[in-house]
Amino acid sequence: MTHKLMALPLLLSLAACGGHEETRKEPPPPTVSVARVDLRALDGGFTASGRLIPREEVAIAPELSGYRIAHVQVEEDAQVRAGQVLAVLDDALLRAQIAQARAQLTQQQVASDKARMEAGRVAGLDNMGVVSQEAIDQRRIADRSAQASVGVARAQLDDLLTRQQRLTVRAPVAGRVLQRSARPGEPSASGTVLFTIARDNLVELDAEVPEAVMGTLATGDPVKVVLASGISVDGRVRLLGARVNNQTGLSTARIALPVRQDLRPGGFAQARFVKAKAPVLSAPEGAVHYDADGAYMQLLDGRDHVHRVAVRTGRRAGDMVEILSGPRRGDRAVMGGGAFVLEGDRVRVAGEKAGA
Structure with a gap:
């Protein structure tokens, strides 16, 4: 009986120690789903509208003032060659x-x-x-x-x-006469434009493009341009605007078009920007998060620890987004459960997104 009484405190002490160890045991890491950053062919694109404008509009004015316009040799929409007589002033x-x-x-x-x-x-x-x-x-x-x-x-x-x-007004370049304001009998005035010519008949689309997609464009990109008549014309990006309108948030893209008689400056047209279907680095849109510092992704290292990486995105197609900078091919990006993990946290991977 005495031995039993002495053993009882020892058993209670061991039981207490075991319970304390159970309470100190760390909770399991949070479970997240991941998707791979990989090369994929993205379809899609975006549309933008704008006005047709001459690539280079040449304004022709008389160099002398006070001389009556004697003859006008060309009309609006005429095709003229360089050096051709447009009008003659009375000498x-x-x-x-x-x-x-x-x-x-x-x-x-x-x-x-x-x-x-x-x-x-x-x-x-x-x-x-x-x-x-x-x-x-x-x-x-x-x-x-x-x-x-x-x-x-x-x-x-x-x-x-x-x-x-x-006193003989000549065309400095070849092209199409867009405007004729010269009228016989009127006195000439230096600086007053008599004719406007589209040099070499070159007309292009001045498309208004949202700032967010300007980074996805490059000179030489193919563009499908639909005219107001419904006719589709193939063009290419010739020039990208250097500024963004601070009121509209739009920039411009100049689309070079082939020489056609039905391209009339001032007309409306719509452009569809479609990149070639070459594989690009991309990830599901759900893997890209945003806060006050911009877009970022939560990537996992080899030990399943979370690391935040800033990203720059490009085109979007379906639920995929192009990755222009930040992650590398093969990186694992946190998808579901990412809102509950922080930098450096260790997580448990539930599985990668199917098809990713």
């Missing part, structure tokens, strides 16, 4: 000035010939006493002065002849 006023300038040049040339001959008569008579040195110097100065007067008269005539040539 009646210049013709009289040119005739007067030519007469003045002739007079100056005659006076110059006379002065040159008089200077020639005293050539070699310096310091010989036949003619005073002062008279010799005066004839030579008169000869040089007459030559200078001839140069001035010739320059004035050349200026008038140049003005006469500029």
Whole structure:
């Protein structure tokens, strides 16, 4: 009986120790589902609308003011070649000035010939006493002065002849006449546009693109452009806008189009941006999370510990999203249960997403 009483406290002590160990046992790690970051062919794309514009619009204005428009040689929508005459200004006023300038040049040339001959008569008579040195110097100065007067008269005539040539308005480039505002009988005004030409008939679509997808585009990307008539035209991204409108959140993409007669600047068109179906690094959209710092993913290392990685996303197709930067191919991304784990936590993987 005595031995039984001594053993009882020992058993109670051991039982108490065992219960304490049970309470100190760590809880199991949370269970999460994961998906692989891998290469996949993404379909889809996005659409954007905009207006057709000339790639380069050339405005043609007269260089001289105050001359009446005598003739207009082309109409709107005409095809013109470089150097072709578009309009002619009346040169009646210049013709009289040119005739007067030519007469003045002739007079100056005659006076110059006379002065040159008089200077020639005293050539070699310096310091010989036949003619005073002062008279010799005066004839030579008169000869040089007459030559200078001839140069001035010739320059004035050349200026008038140049003005006469500029009264003919020519096309600086080949292309399609988009606008004609020149009307016969109206006086010309320097800086007033008479004609507008689309250089080489090149028209492109100025598409308004959301800022969020600008990073997914690149010059040379194929684009399907649908005109207002319903006709579909193949184009390519030629230029991406460098700025985003701070009011609309839209940027621009210039879509180069083939030369076609039915492409009229100012018209409406819609573009569908479709990348080639080459495999890209992607993951399910559920693996990408967002907070105040931007998009991120929770990746698992080899010991199933969670690590946060910032990501940059691209195109979306179905429930998949393109990964432009951050994770690497083969990484495991936390899907379900990710809201309850933190950086460095160890988790238990329930299984990867089927088909991922």
